[in-house]
Amino acid sequence: MTQATARAYPNIALVKYWGKADEALIIPVAGSMSMTLDDYATTTTVHLGEGTGASGDADALNLNGTELEPVDTAAQRVTAFLDIVRGIAAERGLDTATERARVTTVNEGPTAAGMASSASGFAALATAASAAYGLELNERDLSRLARRGSGSACRSVISRFAVWHAGDSDETSYAEEIAAPDLSMIAVTVASHAKKVSSRAGMRATAATSPFYRSWITSTEESLNEMVRACQDADFTRIGQITETHAMRMHAVINACEPPIRYLAPVSYQVFDAVAELRANGVEAYATADAGPNVVVISRPADAATVAEALAGYAENGRATILNPGPGAQLLGPEEATA
Numbered sequence: 001m002t003q004a005t006a007r008a009y010p011n012i013a014l015v016k017y018w019g020k021a022d023e024a025l026i027i028p029v030a031g032s033m034s035m036t037l038d039d040y041a042t043t044t045t046v047h048l049g050e051g052t053g054a055s056g057d058a059d060a061l062n063l064n065g066t067e068l069e070p071v072d073t074a075a076q077r078v079t080a081f082l083d084i085v086r087g088i089a090a091e092r093g094l095d096t097a098t099e100r101a102r103v104t105t106v107n108e109g110p111t112a113a114g115m116a117s118s119a120s121g122f123a124a125l126a127t128a129a130s131a132a133y134g135l136e137l138n139e140r141d142l143s144r145l146a147r148r149g150s151g152s153a154c155r156s157v158i159s160r161f162a163v164w165h166a167g168d169s170d171e172t173s174y175a176e177e178i179a180a181p182d183l184s185m186i187a188v189t190v191a192s193h194a195k196k197v198s199s200r201a202g203m204r205a206t207a208a209t210s211p212f213y214r215s216w217i218t219s220t221e222e223s224l225n226e227m228v229r230a231c232q233d234a235d236f237t238r239i240g241q242i243t244e245t246h247a248m249r250m251h252a253v254i255n256a257c258e259p260p261i262r263y264l265a266p267v268s269y270q271v272f273d274a275v276a277e278l279r280a281n282g283v284e285a286y287a288t289a290d291a292g293p294n295v296v297v298i299s300r301p302a303d304a305a306t307v308a309e310a311l312a313g314y315a316e317n318g319r320a321t322i323l324n325p326g327p328g329a330q331l332l333g334p335e336e337a338t339a
């Protein structure tokens with residue numbers, strides 16, 4: 001039996017990915033930039049061979065201790081992804097190309113925290129599966145592979161800060177590390193019952209019905225160029241300003257869909273207001289939010305505790321969580337691989 005275990009962490013984008021140029025290959029309409037977190041890991045083991053419980057024509061998936069049926073959406077996404085891995089193994093003439101797998105995955109992050117578990121999930125799966133199937137991929141090729149599972153997963157392969165180059169083909173669309181000044185993220189998981197529209201459905205609706213879609217694409221390209229310059233200059237203030245403006249622009253283009261889509265809840269806007277008030281009082285913090293009501297705030301590491309304390313009251317559990325730059329996806333040795 002061959003097996004490999006990998007761990008990866010979620011990432012939060014400062015310049016967001018919203019829109020696909022190619023749905024099948026997951027090539028985005030514009031590049032993006034993110035920080036990989038140091039908490040909420042996903043640990044995934046991929047076993048091949050006899051005695052794994054994976055039958056002749058189906059892979060087996062255990063998610064957080066629950067055995068999933070092959071018809072389950074999550075299991076189908078994993079099998080579709082493993083088919084890509086098996087396809088690469090076949091191109092290389094590897095015996096593993098016909099093997100079904102047992103995938104065991106554990107998410108440490110509370111699902112309700114709204115931290116992108118699909119990013120950490122597919123980064124960990126790409127890393128473990130490529131090793132189990134004997135592909136020996138370098139970081140760039142791992143990032144390209146993770147992208148096929150979930151776009152933002154290509155950034156979780158990378159340590160600390162990542163730029164995802166949009167590219168225009170499978171070969172040219174990948175993430176790589178970019179140097180940036182140290183910063184902290186303060187996650188505010190708000191109490192909200194907002195109805196969830198998946199990022200896939202939301203992106204489709206935005207491309208099809210939002211009149212601002214073209215300007216969203218060009219302004220994202222500009223924001224990314226400016227963000228890269230701000231990182232090179234280690235200019236925290238500019239990084240923060242671009243982050244907050246860009247987040248509002250993403251929600252604006254989404255709000256303009258027909259019928260409208262709104263991910264932010266009233267309490268999310270209260271957090272954005274509280275962050276503006278912190279700034280007015282001399283604490284530099286800037287807010288962003290993904291496709292949901294939760295808000296993530298960036299600050300200099302030295303201000304993180306002050307920001308977390310100021311925003312704790314908006315959090316569902318009365319606590320805001322401080323996160324820092326974390327490692328990229330990595331294979332674990334047998335002694336660490338307990339998943």
Ligand code: PMV
Pocket residue numbers: 012013015016017018032116118119150151152153199200290291
């Ligand atoms: O990779 P997906 O399909 O989960 O899309 C992620 C989209 C956002 O989280 C909203 C933005 C981003 O760049 O992470």
